[in-house]
Amino acid sequence: MEIVHVYTKLRLKFGRQCLFSDRPAELLVDVPTDQSLAPQFIQKTHRDQGLQACRDMSEHQVNTERFESDSCGLNHEEGGWPKDVNPQEMEQTIRFRKKVEKDESYINSILQLGNVMESCIRQNNAVDIYQDYLKDEEEVEEHQEPPSAKTINVFR
Known part of the structure; x- marks a missing residue:
């Protein structure tokens, strides 16, 4: 089952x-x-005065847990397959993928991730109304290319 959402x-x-x-x-x-x-209006004299009912006091204390970090690298080529599936065999990997894709929990998790991905895509497609998109509108180049469109990302 292939899940595709075209926005x-x-x-x-x-x-x-x-x-x-x-x-x-x-x-x-x-x-x-x-x-x-x-x-009906009452005239009042202008008077500016700051008033505080208590003394100015402040206290700040921070006690954080120490966090040890370490930089390391990982080269991931192929993995996550069970022991009985050889990643070099295309038939075995396709058979295993089909078996996993039929699982109910896999379908539910993909649908939930699809909703999260859709909200992220919509945030990235927001148009900035304050940006001047047509700055150089009057300048016409001598070598104009024909208009074209290209697919940048397809999320499946």
Whole structure:
């Protein structure tokens, strides 16, 4: 059983590019004051003062467990096969893979990993609305190549 999820999104569903620019202030609304409401307000004198109810105190203590690390390398060519399966024999490996792929726990784990992978792919496909994608739009090169598309990753 082959599990494949193809994630496609049409270019017209991306939305338009946001173009932000600096511009001078613009008056949108000018509401005149209502003098009949003036008696309802109380004038207060301005006074700025910082107030703290207790003394400033701070304490910091850190006691972490020591972690010993070691750098090592690993060259992994072929492995994870049971003793009765020879990794050099293509028929045996294909037979073993088919047997494992029929297992119910394998199918459930692949479906769960597929959901995690899909969320990661969607995060990576997010469009940065603040990036200027068409900086050099007016510059036209003399040697234009015909448009083409290429598959970068296929997750199965």
